Amino acid sequence: MPHDPVYLDHAATAPLRPLALTAVTEQLARGGNPSSLHRPGRAARAVVEQAREDVAAALGADPVEVVFTSGGTEADNLAVQGLYRHRRGADPRRRRILVSSVEHAAVADTVEWLAAHEGAEAVWLPVDATGRVDPETVRAELAREPEAVALLAVMWANNEVGTVQPVAELAALADGFGVPFHCDAVQALGSVPVDAHLPGLTTLAVSGHKVGGPVGAGALVAGRTAGLEPVQHGGGQERRLRSGTLDAAALAGFGVAAGEAVAEREHEAARLAALRDRLVAGVRRIVPGAVLRGPEDREHAGTRLPGNAHFTFPGCEGDSLLFLLDGAGIASSTGSACHAGVPRPSSVLLAMGLDEATARGAQRFSLGRTSTDADVDALLAVLPAVHERALRAGLSGAA
Incomplete structure (x- = not known):
């Protein structure tokens, strides 16, 4: 940790x-x-x-x-x-x-x-x-x-x-x-x-x-x-x-x-897009079933924010991932609301055509001015165990 x-x-x-x-x-x-x-x-x-x-x-x-x-x-x-x-x-x-x-x-x-x-x-x-x-x-x-x-x-x-x-x-x-x-x-x-x-x-x-x-x-x-x-x-x-x-x-x-x-936008955008690409590649390697949501932006054409990496993890509850990552020293976000203790899927993901179960497995990693290669390494180091525990927990309310 x-x-x-x-x-x-x-x-x-x-x-x-x-x-x-x-x-x-x-x-x-x-x-x-x-x-x-x-x-x-x-x-x-x-x-x-x-x-x-x-x-x-x-x-x-x-x-x-x-x-x-x-x-x-x-x-x-x-x-x-x-x-x-x-x-x-x-x-x-x-x-x-x-x-x-x-x-x-x-x-x-x-x-x-x-x-x-x-x-x-x-x-x-x-x-x-x-x-x-x-x-x-x-x-x-x-x-x-x-x-x-x-x-x-x-x-x-x-x-x-x-x-x-x-x-x-x-x-x-x-x-x-x-x-x-x-x-x-x-x-x-x-x-x-x-x-x-x-x-x-x-x-x-x-x-x-x-x-x-x-x-x-x-x-x-x-x-x-x-x-x-x-x-x-x-x-x-x-x-x-x-x-x-x-x-x-x-x-x-x-x-x-x-x-x-x-003033620093152009330089930082290039740096963060490269760091984001490294994070995305690492998550895909470690969790092959994880799906990147939003544009790929492979050529850094500006179709996606340079510091944004948003995934859905099939079979996992986004809140479970969040709290397990937090316990491992990683601050992330589900990007969705939780009302009265009941997990709700993101309206953004539903509008993009995802079903509720898939949308509930969301996790957003967003990079910024203080983000480094070491931050990405730390995430990738703990993600396998976190993902395995979240999978075992499954979706709350699922039969």
Whole structure:
């Protein structure tokens, strides 16, 4: 068993970067309310605006377009609810929300809530076996009733299986039909090129702790002409779209982390893709029945996040694998939810065509800035025994 825990769950949260930690602690020591007009308040405001410039530069956006939030979930909620209410308020026919069937819960649950409480019609866009949305499917849905579409929502890259979506094509389609397009780019920032100014892209959500910033800081990039209704009300901060006192310390760390992540992206993507390929080859060698889910990305063409390796292990319960790996010093993830102690299959894997039993055997290994060859070696060293024990345990509830 490794003496130091091996962290293979960077998709959940990345370790805090040293410079981000310094930025956070320095601002915590200074204090100040960014909305105050006295000297400490102006100093805190300067920290916030520097962070806004840093995040904007990382995303190819203008600083005025960056609306700070508490994280990706709030940014997604502001975009989906805000766009829907604005669009339907302008034309009551606009009730249809076109949304991919592999979205993060921050988007999917928001759409379901709007359908249950505000008259929205959720149109779940299918995906292929790799988790990719077909632009032609989107085109057909947009063309079917363009006057009734409130918005399109498709993530940049999937948080479970790592599939990178054809965002530029989808944005162009939305632009052609005059439909707002929201994109959750939480997993994409720092891993693949992200451009907030793609023609047709209306709003873009990101989160600080996925790139080595602190938890509690995120942003929604919303162009000057994006029609959004605010989700919360108060002091009118952030263009009156997101009221509330800004956390200058967390935002300082977010800005530093975003800048570093983008600056090192090209080199890190190549390094992590090679490390991922080594991990994938090793798992396949040790457990021949394990199946990689999502695109192969053998030529590193960018169809899959460079640090993502997601497998299903037939006959195993994902939670069993997770806890056995954790006991062996390896931190991983199932990528699925567990409700009331009952294992549930991932909705992403079900949307990709897997049956429930197969989907329940999921395990995600996600690499990041601190990942090394030694981490992969440690996983491969313990996996045979872990897999054998998980197989013996079988699927809970199975006959």
